[in-house]
Amino acid sequence: MSSYHVNESVKTCVRVFSEExxxxxxxxxxxxxxxxxxxEFVDSVLREITPEYLATYPEPGHFCRKYAARLGxxxxxxxxxxxxxxxxxxxxxxxxxxGNKVVTVxxxxxxxxxxxxxxxxxxxxxxxxxxxxxxxxxxxxxIDQRTDLVALLNPNNPIGxxxxxxxxxxxxxxxxxxxxxxxxxxxxxxxxxxxFIRLIDEFDNVAILRTFSKLFSLAGCRLGAVIASAxxxxxxxxxxxxxxxxxxxLLFGERLMDHPEIIDELIATEKEGRRYLISELERYGYTYYxxxxxFLFIEPKNDAAEVAKRLKEEHKVLIKTYGNPLLSRFIRISxxxxxxxxxxxxxxxxxxxx
Ligand SMILES: Cc1ncc(COP(=O)(O)O)c(C=O)c1O
Numbered sequence: 226m227s228s229y230h231v232n233e234s235v236k237t238c239v240r241v242f243s244e245e246x247x248x249x250x251x252x253x254x255x256x257x258x259x260x261x262x263x264x265e266f267v268d269s270v271l272r273e274i275t276p277e278y279l280a281t282y283p284e285p286g287h288f289c290r291k292y293a294a295r296l297g298x299x300x301x302x303x304x305x306x307x308x309x310x311x312x313x314x315x316x317x318x319x320x321x322x323x324g325n326k327v328v329t330v331x332x333x334x335x336x337x338x339x340x341x342x343x344x345x346x347x348x349x350x351x352x353x354x355x356x357x358x359x360x361x362x363x364x365x366x367x368i369d370q371r372t373d374l375v376a377l378l379n380p381n382n383p384i385g386x387x388x389x390x391x392x393x394x395x396x397x398x399x400x401x402x403x404x405x406x407x408x409x410x411x412x413x414x415x416x417x418x419x420x421f422i423r424l425i426d427e428f429d430n431v432a433i434l435r436t437f438s439k440l441f442s443l444a445g446c447r448l449g450a451v452i453a454s455a456x457x458x459x460x461x462x463x464x465x466x467x468x469x470x471x472x473x474x475l476l477f478g479e480r481l482m483d484h485p486e487i488i489d490e491l492i493a494t495e496k497e498g499r500r501y502l503i504s505e506l507e508r509y510g511y512t513y514y515x516x517x518x519x520f521l522f523i524e525p526k527n528d529a530a531e532v533a534k535r536l537k538e539e540h541k542v543l544i545k546t547y548g549n550p551l552l553s554r555f556i557r558i559s560x561x562x563x564x565x566x567x568x569x570x571x572x573x574x575x576x577x578x579x
Contacts, residue, residue: 234345247543251568254543256520258442259561266487270480283472291482296422301455304462305470309412309436309449310336316432318464320406321346321373328367328375330359332549334382357384361392368399375400378410380417380517383557387517393421397428407431413518415440415492422452429454437478439519440491446474494562495519502566522555525577529556532577540572
């Protein structure tokens, strides 16, 4: 018994945090860029950081203006957050009533369930079939008058194809009819080129999420964004903390906007690495699922958890495995440059020897 109050939902909230000490490994377990941004670019941004700059509270306006211009939206239709994880939290705080429902597919990015547990919302997970497919009708059927938020990840993480425009529109319309916000999480944008940003002018209940942790290779800085109608962004501003995004993250984000050629280079590097990995997997007769993000599911010949253990202990390579029966046969690996992929493949072929 504690001598202080703890919210019931906080007591029972189950959290699993990623392990520490990952820098000693080839990190292919969390969909980061294993190698990061070009060193010269990082050095040039770091040279701009003075003691005075660090001593000053962050001003997100510079970044937001440039980001909005690049996306072709108005400045008041975007707000920067400390990673898109925080954006999910703000959306839940602002738009879900106590005890009401949040609909997502399942499996999906873990934090949607975690925030539901934390705030005492009812999480409704619409399951994928064993063929990794999901029927939009099932998602539509799960949305009712008690639903306050629906989240579609496009593409989903860890499994699932991207949704079509007709599917997303059907979900946005049903959500609007039920008074719910539709979150379209585009964390894997750029690996998957389509976007539904255009829907924010048509649907005032649609919010798009973006992260700078994946293609932009800034997971350590914590930078994300919500893109939505000015009114919806205004409500998010009501729940955010006063100095939300750190000043280093904002500077890196702004400079990336100044250098679109780096973005093109990052896209090309990942594409080349992924193509190489797929050709190698086919050469060695592996079954794989090529998802639309910067990750891939591979079915090893040996037990997936055993292969992951060998990769970690004997080859210093981290990959992701799942307890979920739908996914327990597979390993998920983040894709990156051809150099990173060939290092993985070399280790994998040894770790998965029959
Ligand atoms: C679909 C999805 N959304 C959001 C996030 C959170 O990203 P971050 O908080 O680093 O911006 C992730 C991270 O893996 C993700 O896969």
